[in-house]
Amino acid sequence: MEKVICKKIATATKELLNCDSSVWQSGKAVLETAATPLANQPSPYIKGVYDETKIGAVKKITIKAVHNGKDIVFYCEWESGKPNKEIGDINVFPDGVALLFPFKDIDKTPINEMGTQDYPTNAWYWRPDFEEKPKNQVSHGLSTSLYTEKSSISSYSRWANGKWCVVMARPMKATQPGEETVDLMPGKAIGFGIAVWEGSNGERGGIKAFSKEWRELVIEA
Template structure:
């Protein structure tokens, strides 16, 4: 009987350790799906992609896939992920995007040459999520676009084919290309003042969550226009309140409970077997 008690005691201790180890670790870093953290900073040394301040800003690995489009070869895209960082002062929002690209494509001077490019998309009406493909007529989007050949454009769109550039762009960008071959990367930093400088521009001084999406074009793969790698809608948690269920923690908790159940059933079987001896 004493051996049985020791077995059950050890089982209980083991079960408790499993629960703690499977739940506590992911709780440190878990965050809701599609949330991209935004660092609040008092001063910003973030205008350049290699600025020291970015070392303190967490990065999110955002998956990309071919955009649904009717253009030829729309499903032939090559960039699978983009690393996203964001920081906000009391005056400006900074967004840094970095992705791997083995070729530096900055020349689009002939019909068969296309430049590398990247874009950030925000809804103008921050209380409603627009269609992901360039918004819609009743729910338009702002697009911050950077190209290796033409630089920066600030765009207004209300659906595919409706893109219109602003005459006086307010978005600033800086870009860098580093490394060689498969280790080479582009990094682009966008920034804009928080207050909407004019009509039809997103107000970044919102107290609610701000939807955001991303697109990348690899020029050497012939990507341009609707042939691009895009993300789903993500969001910046500007509201500061509860952001929904921490999915990673929930999954680890369920895994811990399942393991405890297996250990418990096994121990009970051992107890019954020994009791019958």
């Protein structure tokens, strides 16, 4: 399983929520992504009109993670020919990126189905129309994703020179009442995955590019 090391650093979260911070200039990992299987789509309409070879416009994404003992912060960067910031005509949707974590045993939590009833997943979901307030989602399998009432995730994003940069931060432990989410502990490792949506390709919901296997996030003590 490919590893990403989340280093502990003495940098304020406000500084980390900046794509140009020196923290993000080196040590980044490049993860390959693939199209979500058309067979996994619950909608007969989607199965009927989509060409599976055209799903998953984003083929790779650059990622890095650090924490300062209080907050954990992820840097995500990927190529996108133009920014899609809101729902447009019938074939244009917002771009997006999400981090996915298993609540329980990684070996029993299928990433391609976003978990099961007994082994759910937690996603941190960013879109430009969320106005830097990413959503916290819980899924118990395909077509079960629901936003929790509250989210303590914050973000900063920028599109420039054909690339999106998105930085997402959240306290290591859940802080909002009713916010069902994973706790991330220094000195521990947890599986994670990633998904990316290219809105100009008609991608939304389950139509996206994603990491086909869990990666291991090792959080330094």
